[in-house]
Amino acid sequence: MTNKLSKRAKAKKAFEIHQQLIQLGHSVQRAFILIGKYLYQIQKDNLFKYLGEGGYDTFNSYLASPELEISRRQAFYLMKIYKIYCKKFGVPIKQMEGAKLSSLKETLPVVSEENYEDWLEKSKVLSLSDIRIEIKKESTGIDPTKCRHKWIKKIYWECEKCGERQWGPMKPNE
DSSP states (O other): HHHHHHHHHHHHHHHHHHHHHHHHHHHHHHHHHHHHHHHHHHHTTTTGSSSSSOSSSHHHHTSSSTTTOHHHHHHHHHHHHIIOOOOOOTTOOOHTOOOOOOHHHHHHTTTTTHHHHHHHHHHHSSSSHHHHHHHHHHHHOOOTTTTTOOOESSSSSTTTTTTTTTOSSSSOOO
């Protein structure tokens, strides 16, 4: 009997911790969207020239500053996500909560005025691999999970029909 109570108590504790992790994850994602917003403002208005001792000559030098130290690549992705979803399509930052940054980043080439709400929702509920499948469906019209691949060799193997990629020296099984 005590074993069952112990298991129940552990399950309850595990669930509570899991819920806290989910909430923290949402907070982190929201913080990254805000970082994108503030970086956008600093770059757009050249505010980096007024920061530090004597200002920074370039936005890139500002990004590399010791107190910020954010990679140029990450900064530009965060700003682009903010610019597209929040500025261009008017999505409030609060509504972005729950969307995974990696998924949002993947949607940038295909997101539009007509489909941004769908991509935002998919970024909240689908895994990154499922987002990539959905993007391939959108961009090629072919479901890569049902494609009868016709592989061509590049640095990787790529299906010339649906764009599915596989790495390795050997041609994937068809």
